[in-house]
Amino acid sequence: xHWRHGGHKKACKAYVLADTVHAQHQRLxxxxxxxxxxxxxxxxxxxxxxxxxxxxxxxxxxxELRAKGVSQTCPLCRAALPPGPEKLYDLAGRVFMKIARAxxxxxxxxxxxxxxxxxxxxxxxxxxxxxxxxxxxxxxxRSIGDIYFWGKGVAQDYERAMAAYKVAAEAxxxxxxxxxxxxxxxxxxxxxxxxxxxxxEKAAAQDFPDAVRELGVMYFEGWGVTPSWRRxxxxxxxxxxxxxxxxxxNMQSLTVCIQAAAPxxxxxxxxxxxxxxxxxxxxxxxxxxxxxxxxxxxxxDRYVVQLDSGEAFKVKPANxxxxxxxxxxxxxxxxxxxxxxxxxxxx
Numbered sequence: 001x002h003w004r005h006g007g008h009k010k011a012c013k014a015y016v017l018a019d020t021v022h023a024q025h026q027r028l029x030x031x032x033x034x035x036x037x038x039x040x041x042x043x044x045x046x047x048x049x050x051x052x053x054x055x056x057x058x059x060x061x062x063x064e065l066r067a068k069g070v071s072q073t074c075p076l077c078r079a080a081l082p083p084g085p086e087k088l089y090d091l092a093g094r095v096f097m098k099i100a101r102a103x104x105x106x107x108x109x110x111x112x113x114x115x116x117x118x119x120x121x122x123x124x125x126x127x128x129x130x131x132x133x134x135x136x137x138x139x140x141x142r143s144i145g146d147i148y149f150w151g152k153g154v155a156q157d158y159e160r161a162m163a164a165y166k167v168a169a170e171a172x173x174x175x176x177x178x179x180x181x182x183x184x185x186x187x188x189x190x191x192x193x194x195x196x197x198x199x200x201e202k203a204a205a206q207d208f209p210d211a212v213r214e215l216g217v218m219y220f221e222g223w224g225v226t227p228s229w230r231r232x233x234x235x236x237x238x239x240x241x242x243x244x245x246x247x248x249x250n251m252q253s254l255t256v257c258i259q260a261a262a263p264x265x266x267x268x269x270x271x272x273x274x275x276x277x278x279x280x281x282x283x284x285x286x287x288x289x290x291x292x293x294x295x296x297x298x299x300x301d302r303y304v305v306q307l308d309s310g311e312a313f314k315v316k317p318a319n320x321x322x323x324x325x326x327x328x329x330x331x332x333x334x335x336x337x338x339x340x341x342x343x344x345x346x347x
Contacts, residue, residue, distance in 0.1 A: 038056070038057045038058045038061055040057055040058065040061035040062075040065070040075055041058060041061055043058070045057060045058050046058045046059070046060060047059040047060070047136055048136075049062050049135045049136050050134060050135075051074055051079070051082070055074050055075075057075070059135070059136045062135075063084070082131055082135070083128075083131075084135070085131075085132040085135040085136060085137035085140065086132075086137070088128040088129070088131050088132035088135075088137070088140070089128075089129065089132045089137050089139060089140045089143075091125075091128055092124075092125040092126075092128035092129045092132065092140070092143070093143075095121050095122070095124065095125040095128075096122075096125050096143070098121075099114065099118050099121060099122055099125075099153065100152075102118070103118070109150060111150075111151070111152045111153060114153055118153075119153065122153035122154075123153075126144070126147065126153075126154070129143050129144050129147075130144060133164065133167060136171075138167075138168045138171045138172070138173050138176075139168075139173075141164050141165070141167040141168035141171070141173075141176070142164070142165065142168040142173055142175060142176050144160075144161075144164035145161045145162070145164035145165035145168065145176060145179060146161075147161075148160040148161035148164065149161035149165075149179070157188075158182065158187040158188030158189075159188040159189070160188075161179075161182075161187075161188060162180065162182055162187070162188035162189055163188075165179045165180050165182075166180060169199060169202070174202075174203045174206040174208040174211065175203075175208065177199045177200070177202045177203035177206075177208070177211065178199070178200065178203040178208055178210050178211040178214070180195070180196070180199040181196045181199060181200055181211075181214055182196075183195040183196035183199070184196040184214075184218075184223065193218070193223045193224025193225075194224050196218070196223075196224065197215070197218055197223075197224050197225065200214055200215045200218070201215065204235075207242055209239050209242040209243060209244035209247070210239075210244065212235055212238050212239040212242060212244070212247075213235070213236065213239040213244050213246060213247045213250065215235050216231075216232045216233075216234075216235030216236040216239060216247070216250065217232070217250070219231040219232040219235065220232040220250075220254065220257075222291070222292075226290060226292075227290050227291050227292065228288055228289075228290060229254065229257070229258060229262060229265065229288065229289045229290075229291070230265070230287060230288035230289070230304075231288075232254060233251070233254055233258075236250050236251045236254060237251070258289070261289070261291065261298075261301070262286075262289035262291075262301075262303065262317075264286045264303065264317075264320055264321075264322060265286050265287075265288070265289045265303070266285070266286065266287070267285070267286055267322060267323075268283065268284075268285055268322070268323040269283065269284065269285065269286045269303070269305060269320045269321060269322060269323055270282070270283045270320070270321055270322070270323045270324070270325075271283075271284075271305060271307075271313075271315055271319055271320060272319060272320075272321060273318070273319045274315065274316075274319045279313065282307050282308070282309070283307070283308055283323050284305045284306045284307035284308050284309075285305070285306050286303045286304065286305050286320060287304050287305070287306045287312070288303070288304035289301070289302070289303055289304070290302045290303075290304065290314065298317070299316070301316070301317055302314040302315060302316060302317075303315050303316075303317060303320050305320065
């Protein structure tokens with residue numbers, strides 16, 4: 001046999017081994033495609049990047065290929081890799097800022113129509129931001145959302161803005177999570193208070209002041225939640241602590257509303273005149289106020305009274321009076337509240 005002489009045996013083994021390794025690699029690649037795995041590390045994609053050719057890899061794996069200069073092509077089909085997301089975001093940002101300084105030097109947020117050359121540059125910047133977003137760049141996704149939300153160099157498009165904001169929001173960007181509260185106003189989507197609250201809570205958990213403040217508004221108005229002026233006040237206080245100036249004004253308005261519609265909130269009170277004879281005469285603290293009537297039907301409003309025994313009950317304002325005031329005091333309070341209408345309006 002020819003491979004027994006002149007070292008040919010060793011050479012043949014090397015070729016066979018190389019072909020076997022290649023075959024195994026191809027087999028693993030096919031399996032990776034079929035099981036949706038990264039073809040570089042052969043693991044489930046972490047923060048997957050989908051290349052223009054349609055193949056997905058771990059963002060970190062693609063970045064490592066670029067950083068080490070190993071390959072500038074798709075590991076599967078050898079299609080050229082696009083520029084990296086950081087480079088795209090940086091170049092697009094420079095173009096955007098150049099145009100912004102030219103058309104909106106005072107930063108009013110309103111852009112006039114762009115010249116033909118400016119529009120061409122802006123279109124290019126949007127393409128770069130879109131590609132960076134598709135490669136997983138969070139700030140690029142937020143920027144696309146801002147551009148379409150405010151109509152900067154493009155027609156205002158809430159639907160596209162929402163789609164971009166949600167990409168960044170799902171990646172954990174607090175500002176974008178706050179912007180997704182567009183669900184409250186039905187901008188680009190159907191009104192959905194539950195979705196709005198869920199995203200605001202994510203942003204608030206990151207101490208994003210605007211989100212904390214708007215959560216307070218939702219509890220004040222009862223948008224998608226049981227209205228709770230105690231919870232609204234807590235959130236408003238937290239937003240103030242985080243430095244939100246609008247929350248200071250909201251707190252002032254809320255304080256006025258509490259004085260007008262729920263003057264016994266936080267006070268020691270006595271329950272009287274209910275159909276529950278076992279409750280009448282019991283005392284506790286009015287810990288919260290639920291304006292269930294929306295300011296239009298005061299008969300639906302309720303205090304939450306925490307009794308000294310530890311139990312808590314929702315009680316009509318007419319059945320709550322300041323502790324120790326007696327029936328006369330109750331009538332005086334009721335008479336004083338009769339002329340009050342509404343909740344003082346939107347913050």
